[in-house]
Amino acid sequence: MSSRDAILGRVRRALADVPREESPDDVAVARDYLRTHSPADAVETLAENLADYRALVHRTDTAGLPDLIGRLLAARGSRDVVVPDGFPAEWLPQADAVRWVQDTPEATPDELDRMDSVLTGCALAIAETGTLVLDGSAGQGRRRITLMPDHHICVVRVPEQVVDSVPEALPRLVPTRPLTWISGPSATSDIELDRVEGVHGPRTLEVVLVTR
Amino acid sequence: MSGTYLGMPAFPKAATLSTRNTRMRANLTHATHTIRDKRAAAVRELPDWAQLRAAGAAVKDRTLRHLDHYLEQLEAAVTAAGGTVHWAADAREANRIVTSLVRATGETEVVKVKSMATQEIGLNAALEAAGIRAYETDLAELIVQLGDDLPSHILVPAIHRNRDEIRDIFRERMADWGRPAPEGLTEEPAVLAEAARLHLREKFLRAKVGISGANFMVADTGTLVVVESEGNGRMCLTLPETLISVVGIEKIVPTWQDLEVFLQLLPRSSTAERMNPYTSTWTGTTDGDGPRTFHLVLLDNGRTDTLADTVGRQALRCIRCSACLNVCPVYERAGGHAYGSAYPGPIGAILTPQLRGVTSELDASLPYASSLCGACYEVCPVAIDIPEVLVHLRERVVQGGETTIRGVRTRIRPAKGHAAERAAMRAARWALDHPAAMRTGQRLAARTRRFHPKRLPGPGRAWTASREMPTVPAESFRDWWQRERGGKVTR
Ligand code: SF4
Numbered sequence: 001m002s003s004r005d006a007i008l009g010r011v012r013r014a015l016a017d018v019p020r021e022e023s024p025d026d027v028a029v030a031r032d033y034l035r036t037h038s039p040a041d042a043v044e045t046l047a048e049n050l051a052d053y054r055a056l057v058h059r060t061d062t063a064g065l066p067d068l069i070g071r072l073l074a075a076r077g078s079r080d081v082v083v084p085d086g087f088p089a090e091w092l093p094q095a096d097a098v099r100w101v102q103d104t105p106e107a108t109p110d111e112l113d114r115m116d117s118v119l120t121g122c123a124l125a126i127a128e129t130g131t132l133v134l135d136g137s138a139g140q141g142r143r144r145i146t147l148m149p150d151h152h153i154c155v156v157r158v159p160e161q162v163v164d165s166v167p168e169a170l171p172r173l174v175p176t177r178p179l180t181w182i183s184g185p186s187a188t189s190d191i192e193l194d195r196v197e198g199v200h201g202p203r204t205l206e207v208v209l210v211t212r
Numbered sequence: 213m214s215g216t217y218l219g220m221p222a223f224p225k226a227a228t229l230s231t232r233n234t235r236m237r238a239n240l241t242h243a244t245h246t247i248r249d250k251r252a253a254a255v256r257e258l259p260d261w262a263q264l265r266a267a268g269a270a271v272k273d274r275t276l277r278h279l280d281h282y283l284e285q286l287e288a289a290v291t292a293a294g295g296t297v298h299w300a301a302d303a304r305e306a307n308r309i310v311t312s313l314v315r316a317t318g319e320t321e322v323v324k325v326k327s328m329a330t331q332e333i334g335l336n337a338a339l340e341a342a343g344i345r346a347y348e349t350d351l352a353e354l355i356v357q358l359g360d361d362l363p364s365h366i367l368v369p370a371i372h373r374n375r376d377e378i379r380d381i382f383r384e385r386m387a388d389w390g391r392p393a394p395e396g397l398t399e400e401p402a403v404l405a406e407a408a409r410l411h412l413r414e415k416f417l418r419a420k421v422g423i424s425g426a427n428f429m430v431a432d433t434g435t436l437v438v439v440e441s442e443g444n445g446r447m448c449l450t451l452p453e454t455l456i457s458v459v460g461i462e463k464i465v466p467t468w469q470d471l472e473v474f475l476q477l478l479p480r481s482s483t484a485e486r487m488n489p490y491t492s493t494w495t496g497t498t499d500g501d502g503p504r505t506f507h508l509v510l511l512d513n514g515r516t517d518t519l520a521d522t523v524g525r526q527a528l529r530c531i532r533c534s535a536c537l538n539v540c541p542v543y544e545r546a547g548g549h550a551y552g553s554a555y556p557g558p559i560g561a562i563l564t565p566q567l568r569g570v571t572s573e574l575d576a577s578l579p580y581a582s583s584l585c586g587a588c589y590e591v592c593p594v595a596i597d598i599p600e601v602l603v604h605l606r607e608r609v610v611q612g613g614e615t616t617i618r619g620v621r622t623r624i625r626p627a628k629g630h631a632a633e634r635a636a637m638r639a640a641r642w643a644l645d646h647p648a649a650m651r652t653g654q655r656l657a658a659r660t661r662r663f664h665p666k667r668l669p670g671p672g673r674a675w676t677a678s679r680e681m682p683t684v685p686a687e688s689f690r691d692w693w694q695r696e697r698g699g700k701v702t703r
Contacts, residue, residue: 004299007461007512010619011280014520018277024466027274033263033473049486105500109417109451129479129487142501143450143492147443167472175433175468176293178498181491186443189483190352190368191375191401193243199351199405200412201443201490 036164042127043158047209049130053184054197055205065155065210066093069119072153072206073098078116082145086138087119091155103141112148118202120146123179124172125156128165130184132156132207135177143180152202154182158209223577226550236372236547240364243371244538250484251535251591257486258476267473269595272529275431275464276519282431282464283510289434293496295506300458302513302618307338309509310423310456314344317454319420325438325445326350327425328532329458329511331363331554332567335423346423347389347415349444351408358385364548364556366534367482372547375399386411412444422448422503426459427531428474429508432467435495436508439478439488449492455503460511462519462528474531477593481533514567520616523604527563529594536588536598542581551578558588562601569617579605 001009039045047057060068070093073081083092084103092100101115121139122132132154134140146152156162163169173179186201197203255261275282287297300306314322322339324330324346336346336357348357355370356363359381363369370378382393382404391411397403424445428437436457438445449455465474479488497506519525537543537557548556552574553564561582565575579602588598608615612626 002299003301003305003512006301006619007299007510007516008280008283010512010516011283011461011519013619014516014525014616015277015279017522022277024274024278024281027270027277029267029270029274030263031267033260033267037258037260053485053489113413113417126487131487136498136501143446144502147446147450166475170469170472175430175435175493176495178495178501179491179493180446181487181493182489183485183487184489186441187489188351188405188442189247190350190355190370190442191378191404192239193247193368193371194401195483195485196401196405198402199409199442199444200349200416200447 033167034165035167037128039127039164042162042164043209045164046125046127046130046156046158046162049127050184050207053130053187055130055184055207057207057209059209059211061211062091065091065208068208069093069153070095070098072208073117076117076151076204078151080115080117082112082115082118082141082149084120084139084141084145086140087121088139092119103145105142109144109148112144115145115149117151117153118145118149119153119155121155121157122161124169125162126164126166126169127162131169132182133169133173134180134182135173136179137177143178146180146182147201150202151204151206152182153206153208155208155210158211222573223546223550223552223581226546226552233547235374237545239372239374240544240547242374243368244544247484247538251481251538254480254484254486258480264473264476265593265595268477268531268593269529271465271470271473272462272594273526275466276462276525276528279461279464279519282466283461285431286429286434286464287510289430289432290496290506290508291434293434295434295496295508298507298509300509300511300513303333303511306333306458306509306511306513307335310335310458311338311342311344313454313456313507314339314421315342317421319344321345321347321415321419322421322423323347323349323415323419323448323452324353325422325424325440325448326353326369327423327458328366328554329425329460330423333458333511333513335458347412347419349412349415349448350440351405351442351444354408354412355381358382358389362549363554365537366532366555366557366559368534372549375401375404378404382407382411390415412447416444416447416451419448419452421454421456422452424448424455424457426457426463427478428471429459429464430466430468430471431464433495435468435493437471438492439475440491441483441489443490446490446492449494450502452503454505454507456507456509458509458511460513461515478531478533481531481535481591481593514569514618516619517569517616518563518566520621521566521604524562524566524601526596527559527566527601529596530559530563531594532559533593535591535593536596539587539591540582541585541587542583546581551581558582558598558602559596562596562598562605565605569615569622576609579603579609 050057080099082101123135125132185197185205186199187197188199189195298309339346348354352368352370365371376399379399386393393407426436427439479485540558543557551560555563561578565578582602584599612624
């Protein structure tokens, strides 16, 4: 007998007490928890929670966006900046000091490791938890590009990309896409259970909340 | 290579050794008290915590009661998304599968994301024996691996080490494993984190095979979920060409929507955060992004035996948040190593004897590694009634009874006079000999309840209901001990 059949057989024997006619839906799950904890102002709450976990939050409108991005990159002295396909060209600053690097599947981890910054959009942001969700669609790139460079700038269109809560976020996401949920810069609690920012992911996370 | 738990002494002996280690105790007390208060604050933020907790328990119960259905559904979804599913009845089979999958790639190195399942099966040792080096990449796991040590906590395996010790381990051992620690390394946590970043980066860059576990597997979509903080998980999940995930069969949730419950319960319970820094989800393989080959190894290793026990099966709801460890007065004093398995603390005391069958001295003693104060139940985000299961397992040690071992119904004989019973009794006495552990326990108990083990209802009866009945006389563990076993220890 294969292990598959053996394990399934053991599961069925172990569940001898479950009535044969019971279906999974017969096991009641009360979903009387809240769909949202109704933050008064979702964008404001998002900004607060992002900042609480040491993300740097900036605000501007689309007209001011290129300028702001240019200043953020210049402030760090970033030269090589990854920009994934589909990131709106009109958001990019005229910056002579910056080399825009496209993300291609051929780019090796070593090459990505040498990048100074990465610039992306996101699929949505969750206010109550201060979370950005990236799903690899246009303007977001492969998962690894927001991991290897030490500096990530993420643009969130507000208010349309902001949801209140985790229960509001999941139905808007496509499970078959590889998702990355980001809540603040890389951190660890492994030394005396105290949170320290900055281990393997970007140590600086800057979030730009942009209005039309 | 970190050690294994084989041949660990029974709980009381190991606990006595660790309580003598005052530095370890101080480290543990400091860390668990820090996180306790933070967790409470994170939970208070959500007015619907009780409802979320009840839903979490119910979703897991639904999964467990129809596990065969969900396993088949998951297998179909993962396969349709381009993954390959393997089934492992026990640790040996899981290790054999993973070893041969790594060998097939021709690689002799793998990078690992922290995973309780691979700890449980001793995968690193099995790979080592096959000439494959496994690099742990979680900071605390790295500390354990470099220090040739054993994990002592679910979330923070090196919780028994303070910053000075970590600095010394890095200074002395990093060079043996790759890039040495930077000159002038201090004990500043940020500096230590930076050293780990540099040490591991070269390993991530050249890794061709990644090995992970998963916090959740979604049956209807075939999606796996890894919740983490540092980004080492993302490295292992996205950079290698081959990804092998070893996951216990109980980690399933039925639907994508069910994640809305667990992604609220888990971060607040484990690291006391609104959300952990990184969560990755993936479904099979994705063209051009991440591993080209994905293997899922579904692990039984005693889980179906646990499932067969209608009282004990609730232990399979566990989402490994570690909240129960952080509030446990016995864990705080005994330390994680005393529990002799990958699962320390209250959850270990009920899970290990069930996964392994209550037959060894150690396993028989584990259900006694508790003062039955109930704090673990209070904080458990999936409402596992750990004291109920402890009492149930104690009863089985003392009185014998039906159980399932490797799929076969077996009758355990009463342990009276056996080495197992003596170990169990010593464990209980250990708890009594530590008045501080008991006092904390009893103070908490005042808020919750006392237990009355002899009145334990048989399997299937609603212990929850009877426990709330004010007519049941409250009885502390001390009283119970005196009454039940007190006269029998000296023989
Ligand atoms: S038993 Fe409950 S509290 Fe303990 S680790 Fe598991 S889920 Fe967390």
